[in-house]
Each structure stands twice: as structure tokens, then as C-alpha cells.
Amino acid sequence: MFDINLYTINLINGIEKNSLPGLIALTAPRRAARGRENDSLVVLLTLSGATTITAESLQAWLQKKGEDYYKTAGTVTFAMKSFVESINNELLDRNLKRAKDGGQISAMLNLAVIKRESVYLVNVGSTRTYFIGSGESIEFGDSENQGRGLGVDQMLACRFVQKVIQENDTLLFAPVPPVSWKAEAFDGSTKLSVDAFSRRLYNQVGTDLKAAMVRFITGKGSVNQTALWNTTTISSRSETPVFTEPVVNIPSAAVDRPISQSIVGSLTSLITNEPVQGEQVSSTGDNQLRPKERPISVDAQKTPVMGTTIISPGTAPRTIKTPKAATSTPSGWQLKVGKFTRSAVTWFTGIKTSGSRFIQKVLPGLSEEPIKLTRSGLIVIAVAVPILIVAIAGMVYVRNGKTQQFDLFLVQAQQYAIQAEAQINDAPSRLASLQQSFYWLEKAETYGQSDASKSLRLQVQGALDIIQGIQRLELRSVLDGGLPAGMIVSQIVPTATDLYLLDDTSGTVMRYFLSGSGYQKDVAFDCGPNPDNALNPMGKLVDMVPLNINNSFRASLFVIDASGNIEFCIPGESGVSGSLTPPDQGWRQLKSISLFKNYLYVLDIGGNAVYRYEGDGIQFGEKPTLYFDNQIPPLGEALEIEVNGDELYILRASGQMVECTYSHMKDYKLTECEDPALFGDMRTGQIPETINFPEAQFTQMRMTAAPDSSIYLLDSRAKTIFHFSLQRNLQKILHPRLSDGLNLAKLTPTAFAVSSGRIVFMAFSNQVYYAPLP
Structure with missing residues (x-):
């Protein structure tokens, strides 16, 4: 088992910062799901695009996603895939809601899971990961998604890499690595101290750099985090006191208890693209999240870093007196409610008087007992009638609104399908367009179906099947009524x-x-x-x-x-x-x-x-x-x-x-x-490409004899059958459909x-x- 020493690099305009937004490191809680007991999680999420997401809300959101990872049972790759898809789906949903506003964002992801003596890696987007071992240094990227990050496409591919780790092996996460960072340049770095390796990293990197370094040291599985300073240019460091961001170690009850109110607020800020009350941030050109400058009444040099308390020697802490609360006055909305209530009472009083006169003329015997409505009854009627009217109007709006949403999403799907037809000679672009068309079609059919949507589904599904080497099996029941229970x-x-x-x-x-x-x-x-x-x-x-x-x-x-x-x-x-x-x-x-x-x-x-x-x-x-x-x-x-x-x-x-x-x-x-x-994989050309199937769960193997000598594997998780040649080259994937x-x-x-x-x-x-x- 290894301790994880985590070092952050955050260089902005030549000034080093002591924390890196979007970086979390977690260890397994006591009550983790099956298969997660020995996992340590390191995540670096880098946002791109115009956003008002605060660094605090981003950390809180990633913390919640990390807790969800430890609730996911199964293999390491399955839990990692679920983690990636969860982030992608939430960002994609946010972007869809804000498509008209133009406030869309994407994210690059570096993800590492350390399990005993192995590390599992996955990248999404143009970010890079470097594995620096005693015998080799390797650079990993994302070749599956054409450089697209999270929040862009629902159809996301993950390429997993597994490496065995030894003492002093090192990982580097770099969303935008310097030109001087090459895998061969890091050969032999496991023999260097952290300070010596720091000098090598900072050599010819320019004035802006974001990265995270992980070094594995034999230990008990703990995580330690600090900033990795540039020891050659200490004078350029920020004058703010050094703050080591604490690594979050999830307590044993954290997996079961609900998230705190502050984190809920931060998460709401992330999804709705609104900052937490009292905080404003702006997105700079390099996507660094920084608070806007606000005037303050104290000396800036004496302002402590968040989470740090500074007390001058020889002085006692002063007690801050809380000012008395001012006499409360009705707010604007309270005045509006009162005005509405008084108007409603006046209106119903008039109705009561007119109604009483009418009934007295029609039924003279009741003239001595006019209709009596209490003030509270009038208030109830005043509230109930508008609610009833709004409910009826809402039903009409929802019915019409669903039709409009269906038409809007269907048009989007049709446009991507037309675009795919024009990309017949560009297989990757055609595949991406078809996947987008299928995504929007799925969204449309959540509001209903039409002949046009059914026809488009057959067209898009058929084209996707051809590109991805998928064939459909129309399964029919062998025995009517099935076998005994x-x-x-x-x-x-x-x-x-x-x-x-x-x-x-x-x-x-x-x-x-x-x-x-x-x-x-x-x-x-x-x-x-x-x-x-x-x-x-x-x-x-x-x-x-x-x-x-x-x-x-x-x-x-x-x-x-x-x-x-x-x-x-x-x-x-x-x-x-x-x-x-x-x-x-x-x-x-x-x-x-x-x-x-x-x-x-x-x-x-x-x-x-x-x-x-x-x-x-x-x-x-x-x-x-x-x-x-x-x-x-x-x-x-x-x-x-x-x-x-x-x-x-x-x-x-x-x-x-x-x-x-x-x-x-x-x-x-x-x-x-x-x-x-x-x-x-023989589906993409004449020369087979090496492929693995980390999401598959193969449970059975069958072989057929000549003339069609083949190997078939049953993937019970995806409910599919993989067809291979005897040389283990994938020919096609069979997807069943039930006719009953x-x-x-x-x-x-x-x-x-x-x-x-x-x-x-x-x-x-x-x-x-x-x-x-x-």
C-alpha cells in the first residue's frame, strides 16, 4: 500500500497560488460499497467557457461526486465510468438549459484511482496525464472523443489505462502542458527529490501553468497535499501566507448522511450558473476561477488567507460586538400580500352584499338571516380562486408546451441527421452527428412519439449500427409460457x-x-x-x-x-x-x-x-x-x-x-x-486495432466449428453477444430485441x-x- 503525496501547481501571470480549484483527493470511508474499500480517488476537473461557478461550489460539487463514487459497487472501471458519466450528464443538462443564453461550458477531466499496487487512469478532453515510473515514462491523452470534453456530448467513450506502481512512481495531471513537458524528458525522475523534480517541471514553462503531481510513497494509504513551489524563483511568490489545503478524508458516516446545506447551496450555484450569495467570480482567459476585487476597510496586507487565522504576537484576540438588530419593517412582498388581501376582502364583501340582496328578493323568508361569511373564509376564497385559475391555465400550458418541446427537439434531431448524410466520407464526424441526432430524438420522445420520430429512429439507429458494427437479433420465445418458476x-x-x-x-x-x-x-x-x-x-x-x-x-x-x-x-x-x-x-x-x-x-x-x-x-x-x-x-x-x-x-x-x-x-x-x-477490432479497417472492453462483463464463451469458426462471448451487463474470429478480432456485436x-x-x-x-x-x-x- 502507498501513501499519496499530492502537490499542486497553479501559476497565474507569474504568481504562484497555494491551491488549485477543481482538484480533490479522497480515501475510502469505512462503509464503502463492495469493491471500493481499498480505493483512493484523485480528480482534477478543469472548466472551460464563460461561467460564474465559484471555486467553493466546484469543490463542493466534486466532493459530492466523490461520495457517490464510493457508493458504486462493482469493478474499478465500472465505478470510474459511472463517475465520469454522472459529471458529463449534469454539465450537458446545464448546457442544454442555457443554450439560448450562450453560457455553455465544458470540462477536461484527469481521473486516477489507486487500488493497492495499481493505478487506473482515464482522461476526457485535451488534457494530458504523465506516468513516470522507474523503467518508463508514458504520456496519456484522450483519443476517443476527438478532443471534446465533458458537457458536450452524451455519447462519451472512456479509454482506461492500468499501471502497476512502485516506490517514487509519479503521476502528472496537466490540462494544458508546456511544450517542454515530454515523456522522455521525465525519464529517471523517480530518483530525484521533490525539490529537484520541481526545478525540472518549472523549467521553461512560461507565466501560466496548472498541474497536479502525485508521488507514491510506501505507507498506509493516507493522502497528503501541499503546493509545489518553484524553488528557483521564490521571490516571485505571492506574499499571502502559505496555506496547505486539507485533503478531504470522507468520514464513515459521510456516505449515508445527506449533504450539508452549504454544499447544497454551492451545488445549486453550479447547476443554475448563479454564484453563492455574497460571492462573485469572473472567468479569465485561462479559465482560472478568481473572485472579483471588492473594496475592503482593512489593510490588504493584514488580510489572512481564507481558512487561516493570523494573530500578532503580544496581542489578545478582540471580541467583536454584534450590533443590535434594527426594528423590522414590512418588506416589499409583505406590503403586496397585504394589499392583495385587502382588495380581495373588499371584493368579496361587495359580492356578499349583492348576493344577499338578490336572495332576499327571491326568498323573502330569509330576509332576517342574510348570508354571513367570516373574514377568514373570505381570505381562503381569495387564495383558492387564483390557485384554481392558475392550475387550469397550467394544464393547458403543459399540454401545449409538451407539443412545442417535442417539435423543437425533433427538429434538432432531424437537422443532425441531415448533417450526417452530408458527411458520408468523414466517418468520425458522421458518427458524432448521428449520435447527436439520436440524443435529441431521445429527448423528443420523452414528450411523446409521432410517425416522423419513429421513422427517424429507424433511420438513425440503422446508420449507427452499420458504423459501429452492431446487428440486431429479433428474439422469439422457444417455449410458450416459459419454464417452471x-x-x-x-x-x-x-x-x-x-x-x-x-x-x-x-x-x-x-x-x-x-x-x-x-x-x-x-x-x-x-x-x-x-x-x-x-x-x-x-x-x-x-x-x-x-x-x-x-x-x-x-x-x-x-x-x-x-x-x-x-x-x-x-x-x-x-x-x-x-x-x-x-x-x-x-x-x-x-x-x-x-x-x-x-x-x-x-x-x-x-x-x-x-x-x-x-x-x-x-x-x-x-x-x-x-x-x-x-x-x-x-x-x-x-x-x-x-x-x-x-x-x-x-x-x-x-x-x-x-x-x-x-x-x-x-x-x-x-x-x-x-x-x-x-x-x-476489425470493424474499422483491414488492419486490426488493439481494443479492450472495460465496461463489459463477459460470463460465457462459445465456439462454433468450420466453416464459420468463431468465438462468441456473452456480455451479461450490456445484454449483448460479441462475435470474434479465432484470432480474437472483433467482427460484430449482436444486440437482442424481444418480440414478446x-x-x-x-x-x-x-x-x-x-x-x-x-x-x-x-x-x-x-x-x-x-x-x-x-
């Missing part, structure tokens, strides 16, 4: 005529076969644990593979449990059970199997091994051999294995893939593994498979769907 399908094996579903709840397999009316259940099929059969040794099944039915058992399915017990499952009857010959170290925890020709491969995550059986037909009676030689990759988080020839593919829970090549000639060459095996009207957003895929007939099957707990591959 409580069943969770965890594995699917389709054949030309059968469909096998492994139930994670019971650990058994159900067989469905094609008939004239669709799939029918094989009620006599008995595969997996059976408490009614004392001779059945099977535990809950963990995996299954199909068999060619032309075997001695007439079995169509081979299944295995976590202890190495196996069963040959036969249509229409009970299966034949047995057990695999265990390796010398025995079985620990079997997770997955793969069958290629007459070789069976077994993944034992408890023993960190993959074993290889050479079979006689479908019989595997011999002792297995270890697949690996000298190089054995970590397999504790492995989920699935697939085999194609001598190639073994391993999918980890982290989303990483390992590819190993088996060697039959051990004297000549040993079995080798590529760990991790990188993914490529169920809300896909509320469902989570639990299993999938691709048949030899190019049919995709997907299960969402006890609902199973199918669709032909596009």
Missing part, C-alpha cells in the same frame, strides 16, 4: 433436433425435442442428480457437451459435476453414470469441460490446472495428463474453456482471455500461453449458445429465446 438456465446445448437446458437451481438437465408444433419436453429424460435413485452418484452438474449419438450407449449428452462424476445422458430414459480417473493430486473444484474429437479437456480451478484425457471413443478410462508444461496461467477466476485443435481458450471473470498452444513435441517446443491474449414485449432492461441473460445451423439461443432465467444469426 424458480428455474435458472445456466447452460444451453442445441443440436439439429434437440435443445438441452441445464438448470442451475436443481443441477439437472432437461431435454426438449422438435416436433410439428415446436419444442416438446422429454418427460422420461433423466440426466443429473436424482434423489429418488439411490444408485445415482451425481451431484449438481457444472457443464455439459453434446455427443454423436452413434455410440455404445446411444447417449446424446456428456455431463459432469464438480467432483468428477460423469453421466452419459440418453434420450427417453435414465443415463449411465460413472467417474473420471482423477489426477495424482485429486480433484479440487471442476468448472468446465471441452470435447474435441476424442480428447476431453477438464478445467479444475481449485487445482489451478487443465487436464487432458485421450479417449477410446467416448470412454476416458486412462489417467489424465496436465495440459501445461512450465508455464501455467492463474486459473482461480476462470469461467470457461474451449478447444479448437491444439488451441485452448480460457475466459476469466475479469473479461480477460488466455490462449495456449499445445505442443506434441516436448523435446522441441513446450506448450506456450499468451496471457492475457489481446483482442483486436418484455422490457429487456429488467432482464439479465444467464446463458446462450450458437447452433451449427446458425441459430442463437439466449436464456433469461426461466425464459428461453431464439433468433437466426444475421
Whole structure:
């Protein structure tokens, strides 16, 4: 674990300041969400554009966003993406509200999360991050968003970088780095003291510079913050007393308690673009937030820095007497309310008199008892009638206003769609225009839909799908009414005529076969644990593979449990059970199997091994051999294995893939593994580009045989299927749509498979769907 020493650089017109607005550093509270317990967060947000946002309100807002980060469970990259999207959405919403005023702003973001011995980085905008290690110095930028910052576009891409950190490794955040700051210029800087490195940073930087430096020192995970002064030009430093801005360490209750009133005020100031009462700021040319100068009645040289108290030696603090409050007088709005009330009373008194005279003429018997309304009753009527009138008018306005808003947003979407058509030869600009069109269309359809909006949605969605390599799957239900309640399908094996579903709840397999009316259940099929059969040794099944039915058992399915017990499952009857010959170290925890020709491969995550059986037909009676030689990759988080020839593919829970090549000639060459095996992207050209998927949560892997040899990965978080070649190059992404009207957003895929007939099957707990591959 490392302590984080945080240094700020804020040079304005040659004068050094002792704090940097937009910079926060947080450590995890005691009651952080799962996965956030060991995270330290460092954020530098730099605003651009005309704004009256105060430095205090910006800090308060970022503090609140930091607290939200520690409430987000999941992986580091998922929490970072949520943090970035939250800031982007609020700034974008603010800009949309102020589009007519022209007071729009954008922001550049440097974000770092330190987790044990690793640091995760992401940049948004034209800002730069430098990682300076003992062996290398690297400069990172944002190549995904074409230099656009936060608050500009809803469609935001995040490129994450992970580095292992060591003692004295250093990070530099620089929104606008000097020309002299090059990665190679920082080589060897980890051996320098902070003062020596400071001199290198300040060399040829000009009169304006904003940056933050993080140096990692072995410790207990604490954060220390101070200004990084230019030791070569101390005389140019501001004469104000040195103030070290305290690093905020969120207390254990901060995650649950509501934000204080002062922070709410600051946040309101940020979103409404209004300064907090009593403070005014102006935006300078370099986007530095500074208070406007105001006349004061004390000597400026004796004015302490905010948060600092200065008491001259030998003098006692003076007690400031609070002046007595002046006699209160009615304010302007109180006078208006009183005047309105008196007018209402006079008006209703006149109505009462006229009404009484009319009733006395119509009903003479009531002449001795005229209508009586109390003063309080008249006041209630005076207040209620205007409210009723305003409510009725509001209903009419809202109805008309929604139509106007819909038309306004739809016109915006149509204009971006037309602009995209003119950018047919400029793929990045065309993609940005289509994304803007889709964004405004989404805004429009929050107020309703029309034939024009539906047509535009199909047009824009289709164009986006083509550019992004997305294809749609129109899923239809396999079984009317679904499966029994409580069943969770965890594995699917389709054949030309059968469909096998492994139930994670019971650990058994159900067989469905094609008939004239669709799939029918094989009620006599008995595969997996059976408490009614004392001779059945099977535990809950963990995996299954199909068999060619032309075997001695007439079995169509081979299944295995976590202890190495196996069963040959036969249509229409009970299966034949047995057990695999265990390796010398025995079985620990079997997770997955793969069958290629007459070789069976077994993944034992408890023993960190993959074993290889050479079979006689479908019989595997011999002792297995270890697949690996000298190089054995970590397999504790492995989920699935697939085999194609001598190639073994391993999918980890982290989303990483390992590819190993088996060697039959051990004297000549040993079995080798590529760990991790990188993914490529073939959608943008003929040469694959290295790509990763930090937001994806790959949970299953399936492989199809020739002639369409491919790898398919299920992303259960996005509910999509990634299609790769055997060289791990991304071909396309399949997005499902349900034809039965169920809300896909509320469902989570639990299993999938691709048949030899190019049919995709997907299960969402006890609902199973199918669709032909596009």
C-alpha cells in the first residue's frame, strides 16, 4: 500500500497560488460499497467557457461526486465510468438549459484511482496525464472523443489505462502542458527529490501553468497535499501566507448522511450558473476561477488567507460586538400580500352584499338571516380562486408546451441527421452527428412519439449500427409460457433436433425435442442428480457437451459435476453414470469441460490446472495428463474453456482471455500461453486495432466449428453477444430485441449458445429465446 503525496501547481501571470480549484483527493470511508474499500480517488476537473461557478461550489460539487463514487459497487472501471458519466450528464443538462443564453461550458477531466499496487487512469478532453515510473515514462491523452470534453456530448467513450506502481512512481495531471513537458524528458525522475523534480517541471514553462503531481510513497494509504513551489524563483511568490489545503478524508458516516446545506447551496450555484450569495467570480482567459476585487476597510496586507487565522504576537484576540438588530419593517412582498388581501376582502364583501340582496328578493323568508361569511373564509376564497385559475391555465400550458418541446427537439434531431448524410466520407464526424441526432430524438420522445420520430429512429439507429458494427437479433420465445418458476438456465446445448437446458437451481438437465408444433419436453429424460435413485452418484452438474449419438450407449449428452462424476445422458430414459480417473493430486473444484474429437479437456480451478484425457471413443478410462508444461496461467477466476485443435481458450471473470498452444513435441517446443491474449477490432479497417472492453462483463464463451469458426462471448451487463474470429478480432456485436414485449432492461441473460445451423439461443432465467444469426 502507498501513501499519496499530492502537490499542486497553479501559476497565474507569474504568481504562484497555494491551491488549485477543481482538484480533490479522497480515501475510502469505512462503509464503502463492495469493491471500493481499498480505493483512493484523485480528480482534477478543469472548466472551460464563460461561467460564474465559484471555486467553493466546484469543490463542493466534486466532493459530492466523490461520495457517490464510493457508493458504486462493482469493478474499478465500472465505478470510474459511472463517475465520469454522472459529471458529463449534469454539465450537458446545464448546457442544454442555457443554450439560448450562450453560457455553455465544458470540462477536461484527469481521473486516477489507486487500488493497492495499481493505478487506473482515464482522461476526457485535451488534457494530458504523465506516468513516470522507474523503467518508463508514458504520456496519456484522450483519443476517443476527438478532443471534446465533458458537457458536450452524451455519447462519451472512456479509454482506461492500468499501471502497476512502485516506490517514487509519479503521476502528472496537466490540462494544458508546456511544450517542454515530454515523456522522455521525465525519464529517471523517480530518483530525484521533490525539490529537484520541481526545478525540472518549472523549467521553461512560461507565466501560466496548472498541474497536479502525485508521488507514491510506501505507507498506509493516507493522502497528503501541499503546493509545489518553484524553488528557483521564490521571490516571485505571492506574499499571502502559505496555506496547505486539507485533503478531504470522507468520514464513515459521510456516505449515508445527506449533504450539508452549504454544499447544497454551492451545488445549486453550479447547476443554475448563479454564484453563492455574497460571492462573485469572473472567468479569465485561462479559465482560472478568481473572485472579483471588492473594496475592503482593512489593510490588504493584514488580510489572512481564507481558512487561516493570523494573530500578532503580544496581542489578545478582540471580541467583536454584534450590533443590535434594527426594528423590522414590512418588506416589499409583505406590503403586496397585504394589499392583495385587502382588495380581495373588499371584493368579496361587495359580492356578499349583492348576493344577499338578490336572495332576499327571491326568498323573502330569509330576509332576517342574510348570508354571513367570516373574514377568514373570505381570505381562503381569495387564495383558492387564483390557485384554481392558475392550475387550469397550467394544464393547458403543459399540454401545449409538451407539443412545442417535442417539435423543437425533433427538429434538432432531424437537422443532425441531415448533417450526417452530408458527411458520408468523414466517418468520425458522421458518427458524432448521428449520435447527436439520436440524443435529441431521445429527448423528443420523452414528450411523446409521432410517425416522423419513429421513422427517424429507424433511420438513425440503422446508420449507427452499420458504423459501429452492431446487428440486431429479433428474439422469439422457444417455449410458450416459459419454464417452471424458480428455474435458472445456466447452460444451453442445441443440436439439429434437440435443445438441452441445464438448470442451475436443481443441477439437472432437461431435454426438449422438435416436433410439428415446436419444442416438446422429454418427460422420461433423466440426466443429473436424482434423489429418488439411490444408485445415482451425481451431484449438481457444472457443464455439459453434446455427443454423436452413434455410440455404445446411444447417449446424446456428456455431463459432469464438480467432483468428477460423469453421466452419459440418453434420450427417453435414465443415463449411465460413472467417474473420471482423477489426477495424482485429486480433484479440487471442476468448472468446465471441452470435447474435441476424442480428447476431453477438464478445467479444475481449485487445482489451478487443465487436464487432458485421450479417449477410446467416448470412454476416458486412462489417467489424465496436465495440459501445461512450465508455464501455467492463474486459473482461480476462470469461467470457461474451449478447444479448437491444439488451441485452448480460457475466459476469466475479469473479461480477460488466455490462449495456449499445445505442443506434441516436448523435446522441441513446450506448450506456450499468451496471457492475457489481446483482442483486436476489425470493424474499422483491414488492419486490426488493439481494443479492450472495460465496461463489459463477459460470463460465457462459445465456439462454433468450420466453416464459420468463431468465438462468441456473452456480455451479461450490456445484454449483448460479441462475435470474434479465432484470432480474437472483433467482427460484430449482436444486440437482442424481444418480440414478446418484455422490457429487456429488467432482464439479465444467464446463458446462450450458437447452433451449427446458425441459430442463437439466449436464456433469461426461466425464459428461453431464439433468433437466426444475421
